[in-house]
Amino acid sequence: MDILALVVTIAVALFFTYTNGFHDSANAIATSVSTRALTPRAALAMAAVMNLAGAFLGSGVAKTVSEGLIETPRGSTGMGILFAALVGAIVWNLVTWYFGLPSSSSHALFGGMVGAALAGGTTVIWHGVVDKVVIPMFVSPFVGLIVGYLVMTAILWLFRRANPHKAKRGFRIAQTVSAAGMALGHGLQDAQKTMGVVVMALVISGHQTYGDPIPVWVKIICAVMLSLGTYAGGWRIMRTLGRKIIELDPPQGFAAETTGASIMFTTAFLFKAPISTTHVITSAIMGVGATKRVNAVRWGVAKNIVLGWFITMPAAALVAALAFGVVNLVAL
Incomplete structure (x- = not known):
């Protein structure tokens, strides 16, 4: 039963990674597609490859997820908590994907972990949640907004005498690089989050101890599933990021992607x-758009996106807590 629980939990973690891929693929390529710098399929293929590469660039984020947010639960109850956390994150990913809302898969996962831990009686490391999740949740969009505005302002000044048509063609080519940087950063960040969950499952089952290197097979399967999900595409969210916030041109797309990466x-x-x-690229698009004129940004759409940011963690936490209640009744 323990092995079965481990296999099922890892499978659900990989499915979460897949949903993360198609949910967040828009982050890397929406601006490039909307400015016609890349065709949708070429952009998705590039993003999938760069996500795969980014997953192997580090392990610091995985360690934070596996050790810094909740105390590692033990036994069958611990595996049930982890399973419920993933269910909460997956449900929220699917709901926001259906409505085309670019919410954060990361915060859905963190909310799910906190909600399941509270329901299961496991200690939440609140200072870790605040330092590594809540503060960055507020700071990173603000930084994205400001840096996006400054980068776009610098581009406008540097190319103020350039031929507009030639400049746009040049930035359309440059967007291939900036979109690749976004996808690489997405792989670096989001594949590691699932690696952290899988490592926690292995620790709970006694197959690994903290401090050991992340197994290569864990890196490979998490990276591959993220890439497959990315290639599947998230067209609903892509439309929101690429068109509904602001009509982007190639220089603006390049500025937003460079900022996010x-x-x-x-x-x-x-x-x-x-x-x-999601938070970073969305706020960067807003900052870039504000250089044109403040009302060029469709702030009504932006307001709905920001509202989604704030309800993601509580909503995923609630779903995860309910999922743990069901698991506890049925299997524990």
Whole structure:
């Protein structure tokens, strides 16, 4: 039964990674597709490959997820808590995907972990949740907004005398690089989050101890599932990011993607903080758009997106707590 519970939990974790891929693939490529720098399928293929590569660039975020948010639960109850946490995250991912709302898969996972832990009587490491999740949740969009505005302002100044048509063609090519950077950062951040969950499952089952390196097979399967999900595409969310916030042109798309990628790499390597790629790229698009004129950004759509950010963790936590109640009745 223990082995079966482990296999089922890892399978659900991989399905969460798959939903993360198609839910968040828009983060990396929506701007490139909307500006016609890349065709949708070419963009998705590129994003899938770069997600795969990014998953092997580090392990700091995985350690934060597996050790820094909740105390590792033990036994069959512990596996039930982890299973319920993943169910909460998956349900919220699917709901927000259906409505085309670019909410954060990361915060759905963290909310699910907290909700399931509270329902199962496991200690939540609140200072870790605050330091590594809540503070970055507020700070990273603000940074994305400001940096996106500054990067776009710098581009406008540097190319103020350039031929507009030639400049747009050049930035359309440059977007291939900036979109690849976004996808690489997405793999660095989001594949590691699932690696952290799988490691926690292995620790609960006694197949690994904390401090051991992440097994290579864990890195491979998490990276592959994220890439497959990315290639499946998240067209509903892509439309929201690519068109509904602001009509992007290639220089704006390049500025937003460069901003998002820079923030993701900085937080992953310097702070080991699992930030939301959705928060970063959405706020960067808003900042870039504001350089045109403040009312160029469709702030009504932006308001709905921001509202989704704030309800993601509580909503996923509630679903996870209910899921643990069902698991507890049926299987524990």
